[in-house]
Structures are given as C-alpha cells and as structure tokens.
Amino acid sequence: MTLALGGRRAVMEALRSARAERVLCVRGSRSTEGLRQVLLEAERAGVPVEWVDREHVEALEVRDAQGVVAIVRPPRELDEGGLARVSSDPAALLVILDGITDPQNLGACARCAEAAGAIAI
Incomplete structure (x- = not known):
C-alpha cells in the first residue's frame, strides 16, 4: 500500500525521511525554487521523478499538490x-x-x- 502526499514541503519531508518511492511532477509546472529543490533532493535520494499530466495528479485526490506529489510508504502502525x-x-x-x-x-x-x-x- 502507498499514499500520495502533495505539496513541496510535504514532498521534501518524504524525500528526507526516505519514505518516498517516487515523485510525480505536473508537466508544465512553473519552475520555482521550491520545485528545483524537490528535484535536487529526489536526485540526491535516488528517488525517480515522473512527469505526468495534471489529470493524473487530480485523480489521486491530493489537495494543494502545488504541481508535485510524492508516492510514499505509509508509516508503521x-x-x-x-x-x-x-x-x-x-x-x-x-x-x-x-x-x-x-x-x-x-x-x-x-x-x-x-x-x-x-x-x-
């Protein structure tokens, strides 16, 4: 089972905590410093980045995704x-x-x- 976390801060935390399995970025997203930092952190962590259509992210029903979503392993319950x-x-x-x-x-x-x-x- 995996979860989808949206937003640059949440994705950065998922990458830093080694919980992210992959990062989804919306094609055509504005290239901001925040997005550049996410891409650099994903590269450093060895996490693959996929560029997807906005509809793909919307189908995940992630609120306030800011053009970037991390697919993560859920925390241990x-x-x-x-x-x-x-x-x-x-x-x-x-x-x-x-x-x-x-x-x-x-x-x-x-x-x-x-x-x-x-x-x-």
Whole structure:
C-alpha cells in the first residue's frame, strides 16, 4: 500500500525521511525554487521523478499538490500490543492528535514531537 502526499514541503519531508518511492511532477509546472529543490533532493535520494499530466495528479485526490506529489510508504502502525511494548518506559512521551486538516499543522506537530523525544504520534 502507498499514499500520495502533495505539496513541496510535504514532498521534501518524504524525500528526507526516505519514505518516498517516487515523485510525480505536473508537466508544465512553473519552475520555482521550491520545485528545483524537490528535484535536487529526489536526485540526491535516488528517488525517480515522473512527469505526468495534471489529470493524473487530480485523480489521486491530493489537495494543494502545488504541481508535485510524492508516492510514499505509509508509516508503521502500532496496535495496542505494539504500543504497549514501545511505551513500557513510564516516562515515554506519546503524542495523540485529533482533527488535523492542514498538512502544515501535522508537519509542525510531528517536528515538535520528534524534538521533544516522542516515541510515537
């Protein structure tokens, strides 16, 4: 199973975290500094880039794709038993989120959780 993440920031994070399997760029997208950075990071990470029609990206139903989408492996999910194993330390920090609709908010929460030493989100 894979997921589609849209937008330059989300794609950059997927590339940096080694979760991206490939990057889709819309043919005719404006060549911005952000897009150039995505292409450079994809090359550095060895992730293939495919140029596709806008309709292809729209079919993925990615909101605010900004002309670029990463196809990524989903994060590992933990069931209750797995969560109990990784959180056996009473001082372990677990972050629980609800109702996140803006990917930038989720990204900010994830970065803060990582900086604080959270074991899971």
